[in-house]
Amino acid sequence: MDIGEEIRIIDVEEVDVAPIEKPIEIPEPFPAKRAE
Amino acid sequence: MRVPVTDMTPDVRDQWLRLATYRQRYQIEDRLGTIHSLEKSLARRQSRRSALSRRIAELEQALDEALREMKAVDAEIAGGRVAGALLIAQVLDQVIEEMGEAWSPAPVRGFRVWRIADNKVKGNQVHWPTRTLSSVCLRQLPGEDLPHPMSRCGPPACGIYAVKDLDKFPRDVGDGMMDRSMLGVVGLTGKVIEHSDGYRGQHGTVMAMSVNHWNRWLMTCDARLIEEFFNNPRDVMFDAGDKTKPDPTEVRPFLEAKRDEERSWT
Numbered sequence: 603m604d605i606g607e608e609i610r611i612i613d614v615e616e617v618d619v620a621p622i623e624k625p626i627e628i629p630e631p632f633p634a635k636r637a638e
Numbered sequence: 639m640r641v642p643v644t645d646m647t648p649d650v651r652d653q654w655l656r657l658a659t660y661r662q663r664y665q666i667e668d669r670l671g672t673i674h675s676l677e678k679s680l681a682r683r684q685s686r687r688s689a690l691s692r693r694i695a696e697l698e699q700a701l702d703e704a705l706r707e708m709k710a711v712d713a714e715i716a717g718g719r720v721a722g723a724l725l726i727a728q729v730l731d732q733v734i735e736e737m738g739e740a741w742s743p744a745p746v747r748g749f750r751v752w753r754i755a756d757n758k759v760k761g762n763q764v765h766w767p768t769r770t771l772s773s774v775c776l777r778q779l780p781g782e783d784l785p786h787p788m789s790r791c792g793p794p795a796c797g798i799y800a801v802k803d804l805d806k807f808p809r810d811v812g813d814g815m816m817d818r819s820m821l822g823v824v825g826l827t828g829k830v831i832e833h834s835d836g837y838r839g840q841h842g843t844v845m846a847m848s849v850n851h852w853n854r855w856l857m858t859c860d861a862r863l864i865e866e867f868f869n870n871p872r873d874v875m876f877d878a879g880d881k882t883k884p885d886p887t888e889v890r891p892f893l894e895a896k897r898d899e900e901r902s903w904t
Contacts (some may be wrong), residue, residue: 603762603799605806605836610738610835612830616841621719 643676694802720740741834744900745825747798747845748837749893751811752820757872759820764797769844769864772828782828786837797831797838800824804890806835813856814848814889821889822847823859823896844895848889854879857889859896 646654649654657673660666667674733739752759752766759766773784775796785797804812807821815819826839846859852872856879858864867874 603792603801604835604837605799605801605838609832609834610740610836611739611743612746612832614741614827614830614839615743616827 640701663779666675682828685842694823696883700776719767742830745827745843745845746800746832746837746839747823747897748802748898749804749807749897750798750820750822750824750842750844751807751816754818754849754871757870759868760873766844766868769861769868770841772800772841773839783830784849785829786842787831795838797840798826798842799836799838799840800826804893813886814850814884814893815886816850818851820847820849821852821893823893845899848880848884848893849875851875854881855884856880857884857892 655841659671723728750761752761753875754760761771764771773796775786775791776788777791778796779785786792786795787850788795804821806812810816811819813823822844824839824842825845826837826842828840830839845861847864847867849855849858849867849871852875854875855877858866858878863874863878
């Protein structure tokens with residue numbers, strides 16, 4: 603990718619991009635056992 | 639340091655005191671042959687001990703002087719380092735000003751394109767396993783910061799690439815219409831080298847994206863969804879993608895708005 607001539611350096615604060623935790627899956631209530 | 643004293647037990651001392659008493663009391667020198675030899679041997683050792691004791695005192699004095707001098711030198715070193723730090727700050731401030739280096743607390747944002755292949759997000763050179771990637775360089779030496787200047791390792795030089803404007807891409811790419819591809823806004827942090835048409839950054843994090851694959855479309859700036867997409871593009875596209883093709887004029891303004899967030903700093 604051609605992005606042209608170098609102009610300057612920018613010193614950018616490094617933000618801490620923490621891994622995003624997956625949402626906790628709450629299980630469905632256990633199905634009631636059917637009467638025989 | 640205290641010089642140890644050779645002490646005698648009370649029983650031993652008593653015997654030597656008794657000898658002195660009996661020497662006065664009787665003429666017994668002719669019976670003390672072995673003891674005379676022992677006394678001479680002890681006298682030599684006592685003399686040697688005195689010499690050692692004086693030497694220890696001299697060494698202790700020299701040690702005290704050396705410690706005092708070392709303390710003074712330490713103070714001079716500490717002062718020199720402080721003065722050096724002030725000089726370094728002055729010199730580097732001047733260098734930064736002369737070189738036109740800028741500082742930003744916010745990521746520098748630009749546009750990138752990825753392709754989707756084998757259910758993975760791939761950049762021009764490497765696979766992006768997460769939405770954040772740090773640049774690497776085969777020519778990096780220990781202690782060097784990345785990306786390198788163009789003259790050091792290019793072409794193409796290392797770094798996470800991004801362009802300033804979507805017009806830099808072909809029309810269908812810039813509008814987000816290209817199949818099996820992803821157009822996005824990436825936030826660059828760390829050392830960022832600005833070029834006339836784009837940037838090369840040390841670290842890049844995808845902030846927003848527009849994806850076209852599996853006849854589905856997804857346009858989002860949701861960090862969690864973007865992270866999930868990098869982990870499993872196919873599942874996210876089938877779960878969250880839209881079957882309706884977006885208007886080509888929708889993608890560009892969405893991404894440009896995301897690029898311009900926090901842009902005032904740079």
